[in-house]
Amino acid sequence: MLQIKNTGINFGGVKALDNVSFNVSYGRITALIGPNGAGKTTLFNIITGFLKSNTGEIFFENENITNSQPYHIFAKGISRTFQNLNLISEVSLKENLLLGIIGKDNPSSVKSLLRLNGKYWKRVEKKIHHCMEITGISEWCDKKTDEVPYGILKYLEIARAIINEPKILLLDEPAAGLNNVEKENLMELIKFLTSKNMTIFMVEHDMNFVSNLADNVICLNYGKVIANGSYGEIRSNEEVIKAYLGDSDA
Numbered sequence: 001m002l003q004i005k006n007t008g009i010n011f012g013g014v015k016a017l018d019n020v021s022f023n024v025s026y027g028r029i030t031a032l033i034g035p036n037g038a039g040k041t042t043l044f045n046i047i048t049g050f051l052k053s054n055t056g057e058i059f060f061e062n063e064n065i066t067n068s069q070p071y072h073i074f075a076k077g078i079s080r081t082f083q084n085l086n087l088i089s090e091v092s093l094k095e096n097l098l099l100g101i102i103g104k105d106n107p108s109s110v111k112s113l114l115r116l117n118g119k120y121w122k123r124v125e126k127k128i129h130h131c132m133e134i135t136g137i138s139e140w141c142d143k144k145t146d147e148v149p150y151g152i153l154k155y156l157e158i159a160r161a162i163i164n165e166p167k168i169l170l171l172d173e174p175a176a177g178l179n180n181v182e183k184e185n186l187m188e189l190i191k192f193l194t195s196k197n198m199t200i201f202m203v204e205h206d207m208n209f210v211s212n213l214a215d216n217v218i219c220l221n222y223g224k225v226i227a228n229g230s231y232g233e234i235r236s237n238e239e240v241i242k243a244y245l246g247d248s249d250a
C-alpha cells in the first residue's frame, strides 16, 4: 500500500535517513521502532509532506507522492497524529475535530467549509459525534483542550485523524504518556480501526504495545533500516538487541 524507496535526508552534516526502503501492507499494523534520533519522526514527516526528502521516492497505492504538499497527501487518504500534540487550545474538542474535516492548510477546503449549507453541516456533526464516540471522548466534547486530561487529548488527536476515514493512519508514539488502562483502551481502538479496513503505521517505544499489535516491525538505527520482520524475529535480532532493545527479556 505504502512503499518507501531509497528515502534519504540530510540535516547539515547529519544523515537522518539513509537509503530507507520498506513496504507497509494494506490492512495490517506496521510498527516503526528504534532508538531516539533514529529518524522515525523524520520519516513520518517526509511521508506526510511536512519535510522534503533529498533522495528516493514514496508511493501510495502505486501513485508517486514524493514531496507532495501535506494537504494533497491528506486528500489521498493518509492521515497522521503528532508526537507533540498538534491541537488548538482556544477552542473546544469538538471544534478541534473540524480541522480533521477540512484538512489543515488546505485553502480549497477552507473555502468550501465557508460555503457549507445546513445539510452538509448535519453530516459533519454526525461524523464528529461518531468519532468522539468510538474514541471514547464524547463526554468532554465541549471542553477546551486545556481543561481535559492528557490521555483524552491523545484520543482527540486520533479522532481528528480518522474523521475523514483515511485509508492509512500514521500514529507517532500513540502510547506515550498514557496509563495502563488508557493503553489497553487504545489497543482495542486500533484493533477496531483495522477491523474497519484502516491500515495502521505507528512509531512506538512501548514494546508491550508493539508486540501486542504489530503484524510487522521495522527497526531504524542512525537513519538506516537494520531489521524488518515479525516482532518475534525483531526481538531476537542481534543488531536490534545491541542498538535498541537490549537482551533483558529476549
Ligand SMILES: Nc1ncnc2c1ncn2[C@@H]1O[C@H](COP(=O)(O)OP(=O)(O)OP(=O)(O)O)[C@@H](O)[C@H]1O
Pocket: 011, 014, 016, 034, 035, 036, 037, 038, 039, 040, 041, 042, 043, 083
Ligand atoms: N528539522 C531538523 N533539523 C535538524 N536536524 C533534525 C531535524 N529533525 C530531526 N533532526 C535530526 O534528525 C535525526 C532524527 O530525528 P528524529 O526526530 O526523526 O528521530 P526519532 O527516531 O523520531 O527520535 P525519537 O524517538 O526521540 O522521537 C536526529 O539526529 C535529529 O536531531
